[in-house]
Amino acid sequence: MRRTPLVGGLIAGLALTLVACGSSSTTKTTTTTGTLAGRGPITFATGKDLSGNMQHQVDVWNAAHPSEKVTITELPADADGQRQQMIQNATTKSDAYTILNLDVVWTSEFAAHQWLAQLPQSQFDLSGFLKPTISTGQYRGKLYAIPSASDGGxxxxxxxxxxxxxxxxxxxxxxxxxxxxxxxxxxxxxxxxxxxxxxxxxxxxxxxxxxxxxxxxxxxxxxxxxxxxxxxxxxxxxxxxxxxxxxxxxxxxxxxxxxxxxxxxxxxxxxxxxxxxxxxxxxxxxxxxxxxxxxxxxxxxxxxxxxxxxxxxLGGHDLAISAFAKNKATAADFIKYFTGEATQRANLIATSQAPTIASLYDDPALVKQFPYLTALKASILNAKSRPLxxxxxxxxxxxxxxxxxxxxxxxxxxxxxxxxxxxxxxxxx
Amino acid sequence: MTTLTTESPAGASAPAGRRHRDVQGTGRLAVLLLSPTFLVLGLVVGYPVLAGFRESLYTTGQSLDANGFVVQGSQFVGLDNYTAIFHGDRATAFWNAFFNTTFFTVVTVTLETLIGVGMALIMHHAFRGRAVVRASILVPWALPTAISGLLWRWIFQADGVANAILHHQVLWTADGNQSKVAVIIAETWKTSPFIGLLVLAGLQMIPQEVYEAAKVDGASPWQQFVRITLPLVKPTLLVAVLFRLLDVLRMFDLPFVLIGAHKDSVQTLTMLAWNEATNLRYGSAAAYATVLFLYIALVAYLFVKLLGADIIGQARQHKSRKAAA
Known part of the structure; x- marks a missing residue:
């Protein structure tokens, strides 16, 4: 059991040393398991940004991180098309997509093919998340993706x-x-x-x-x-x-x-x-x-x-980092920002998309604006994943x-x- | 072209004398001039066919290691991908798709031919507003199939136009024979103009004198149609039908958009191949595609042999004329 992380780490390390040829700031720090290294501009591959709010949130990030700019790469509107593009990108080991906006049912497939970078549990505090959503980002007990949006019937x-x-x-x-x-x-x-x-x-x-x-x-x-x-x-x-x-x-x-x-x-x-x-x-x-x-x-x-x-x-989306991407440290920070309480609150208000942070469902101001939140929280807490x-x-x-x-x-x-x-x-x- | 065809048999029968005879180097020049064509053909036709066939002999990423990771690399499996198609559940799905594909082909091509010829006869007549009629008949053909699929789904939905006209609720897009009918209607609507257009071109080639002579001989309109129009338009019509056959045999987008994936009643062979590819079984998908390719090739061959569709008629005519002279 101990061998895989090591091998994974070696592969990641190897990939990163290759990456490091391009950017001098990321040398020799990356042989430990699951460390996400490299800072610089990244891309965010996602389905169509229907509300325009995603771009707005990226703009806020970009203003605060001028050297680690995020660019949204829009994929087709339908889920099948998105999956297909991401798979094509992964099979060619392209670094064009850094962060992948995955439907919750894709995580296992992507993780099993080693198309995703494993995320260190210690870096991501998921204690405030709705419990059922967390398992959608895991594969065989390891963390690969952070739930950014949830959904329940x-x-x-x-x-x-x-x-x-x-x-x-x-x-x-x-x-x-x-x-x-x-x-x-x-x-x-x-x-x-x-x-x-x-x-x-x-x-x-x-x-x-x-x-x-x-x-x-x-x-x-x-x-x-x-x-x-x-x-x-x-x-x-x-x-x-x-x-x-x-x-x-x-x-x-x-x-x-x-x-x-x-x-x-x-x-x-x-x-x-x-x-x-x-x-x-x-x-x-x-x-x-x-x-x-x-x-x-x-x-x-x-x-x-x-x-x-x-x-x-359980429906919803998870954010993951492509195994072949550069600047994974920036990507990890952006995921933390994007799935953080403040961003999810703003996103809920702008798009009425179900958040993954539990406390937002109990916020009186939000409940007043979205009366269905109470029922939705009950629905998600009791929700079952489709087969992972x-x-x-x-x-x-x-x-x-x-x-x-x-x-x-x-x-x-x-x-x-x-x-x-x-x-x-x-x-x- | 003609230089090459007359030259090569001679060259083949007397290989020793070839170099001597080809003083001007015309053969070499011909090869040189034709090589770009062969290169392009090899690149866009030969390579994909061979690569697809090669892919169908391999399987990739179908097993997990102890840690749940997909085993990398591809294994040579010989004809396993092909034999799998004809076993168990897969065989049921395959023969169902095979039947659907063939059924759609026979029914839609028959309907399209009848309607298309009718359209051509109308378009051929000189009357006021002919340009408008011609243009409007061509509109369905000009629409992208996926778009017309969406339009027809609108018409065929539970509370759509089709049911409103019928005064009866038919679930057109649900799995079942009615969905076959929906696909046939939409497909015929879309592609009849294609046959109409080609047949119209054929009709315009028929000299008016032939009809005048027939009139003088007292032929009825029906006799004129059967004895003059049909035989003279036959070469064009057969080419049009052949094109349609090849097209319908690989039908995908219309049933996919109009009825949906995984619905057995409209599943075609291409949809099976798509399903394999989308689940990352590229080897198996390639096997389905190769089987379909062979089926299409067989149908095209039989069609050309039995009905004598003369797609390379011009070239052959040249040749025989030359031989006669």
Missing amino acids: LLYYRKDLMDKAGITTPPATWAEMFADCDKLKKLPEAATAGCYAGQLDKYEGLTVNASEAINGAGGVVVDDSGKPNVNTPAAKAGLDVLVQAVQKGYIPKAALTYKEEDGRLAFQAGKLLFHRQWPYQYSLANKTDGSSKVAGKFAVAPLPGLSGPGAST VVQYGDVTAAIQEAAYAAIAGTKTTDQALTDLQTKLSALIK
Whole structure:
């Protein structure tokens, strides 16, 4: 066990001595394990900066660090494109990207290929971070990435109709939710609306939603030791909730084609009473410019489970340092700045992106501005990661295959989960 | 060109006398003049094909060491990547994709040909506003496939235009036969103009006198179409259909954007190769691509052999005329 860090250190040291040819300031200090050395300009490879706030935060850093400037390298807007660019960059061992903005499910794959520099735990204080987010930056117990943004699912529900029907608390279980829905459907305003939808089209969203159904019933896809264990009564009970909801019409047929935006538009048009969605919908559905018919009429709650509150699937992004990059010390400092409380607070205010620092969720001023924060904190603290595996692409495809077959009724839940267990056992060794 | 074709058989049959006969060095000059072409062809066609084939014999990074790191370097695995395609789950996926690819090819190319020829006949007629009709027929062809995929997804979504017209909710983008129909409609819409355009060019080559003669002989419009238009436009039409065949056999972007990845009902062979590549199994991806390459080559060969699509017709005509003279 002791050998790897040494070998890793040697490789890192070798790489750094090569790097040091270019910059004279970084000589001979870098043979110890995981030391991040080198200072100077770096790049930050990230998906599209939709809000423009990322550039603003980089500008603040650049003003304070004129000799260690950060340049944003914008990657394609879609996640697949970002991953592909980063992989191309890594396989050519290019130093073009210093900091990588990774989706939480990519960390294992990148770390296993040794495309990421290992981060010394001592340099990064993660005690203030939401606990579930930390594991997304780790691979086999070692730290490779720092969570910069989190995400958790929320149950959006029509508060106005609930009040009218005399229901005071949001549902905590699926059974309660469907019972509430039956009551709401008796109201004339809700007669034609669908009960519930999530992201059930066959794509990453289905992995998220199916995992939530399974986790919410006490089942797992992959257990704590990393072994697939999905062919269990608990997992079956969880997935069956979705299957039966489709059969009984609680989930409208059209919802089988919904991704995030389709569901959001349906909810905003008043066509859904309950909706599983990420926090980003909150401000959009509250817009009073006429785009949303439900502005001010909804509230959020933690996701429902089988016999108590459910468990969300963890989303979000992690920042990592490319193994082939120069100026890793600067990169480490920038990551500390970018994931620090002050930056995350400013980012939350500007973009309503879920922070990874726990204390921000309890800040009264922020809670006043973003009323969903309390529910979101509960959601994230209770959230489960998707399988942290090297071959994530194959694993998620297998989960989608099984869940879609069960929900669409082409396989029984039993058969789908048996097949999934077989597939995952072959993929995760 | 002609110098070379007449020269080389002679050179091959009498290798000893070649040097003597080639006093002016025309052969060498020809080689010199053609070498840039061969170089470019070798670079853009030969190398990728060979490199792809070589890649398909290797596997990279498919195992983890004790510390969870991916084992570096690639191993030679012979034909394992190929045999894996035809085993177990992979075989089911492969034959499904093979069927889809072939099905899409047969159905869309048939529809496109019928509609395309119809379009060409309309565009060919002289009437007022012809320029507008021609331009508007070409619009779908001018759109990037991914964009038209997005447009059609809009039309085919659960509360989209298609369902509004049908007064019935069909989940076009869900996995199932209806998604095949959606792909066929979008693909036909997009590529019929291509056949239309090429056939139009063919139609304009037909001399008007032939039709006048037919009229004098009392041929009905249908007879004119079957006996004159079709035979005379056939060479162009076959080339257009061949191009479409080759195109549809490697269909990727339309089903990918319109319906989505991993949906069995529209999975094509290219999508399988993409899936392998995106999961970093480049060897396996190359194997799929090579299989597809062979399939396409076979289809093209059979098409040319059976229907006599004459893509190098001009050259052959020259040759036979020369031989006759």
